[in-house]
Amino acid sequence: MTGDAESSNKKNDAPDPNSPFYIHASDYPKQMHVNDNLTDSNFADWSQEMMNFLFAKNKVGFVDGTIEKPEKTHANYMLWMRCDAIVKGWLTTAIERDIRGSVKYANTASEIWADLQERFGKENAPRAYKLKQTLASTHQKGASMSTYYTKLRAI
Incomplete structure (x- = not known):
């Protein structure tokens, strides 16, 4: 019985793949996931592809701001920081070098997304x-x- 309790506890400690804080072993910041890098003229197509990718990875909340950064003392703080760093990496990897330079010092993925929408999302x-x-x-x-x-x- 003790063995059963131990194995069930280990299963409960496993990361939930449905959580936005879940990071798969194949997820890394420099991962390429859109067909073309963002340029001055393709924001609509690029952002749609990027949102589809982020939706599939359950990370849209990091760019639209719905998953807010917790306080440093919160249990999810490090999980949030790690996920946000990966999303920032995904975004900057998929941006043309000239544009990347203007967003690389943003503090969060949502700041990068908001900046790109402000500059390129207007009709x-x-x-x-x-x-x-x-x-x-x-x-x-x-x-x-x-x-x-x-x-x-x-x-």
Whole structure:
């Protein structure tokens, strides 16, 4: 019976993979997880890919601010710091070098995310104009409806 109690205690001490503080052995800060690095012109696509990745890793709360930094005396402080450091690494690894330099001194992943959204997330009038022009000049030209729809969705 003692052996059973010991083994059940060890199971309870195992990290919960559903916790946002869970870090898998394959998670490391320089891990590449988006197709293209963030540049001056691809924030919408990049941020969507990054959010999908962070959602899959259960780490969105570190960039949107819903998982707040605990006080230094709180039991989760070191867990939070470690996870935030990994998320900061994921973000900076996926940013073009010129942009990376402007965010590398941020204290938290949510500060990096907020800074990037402030700079790149606003609607850009010249880009909107160009997209409208491209949309207006796009034609089906014998392509299947599915292919044409996919082309329109990409625009």
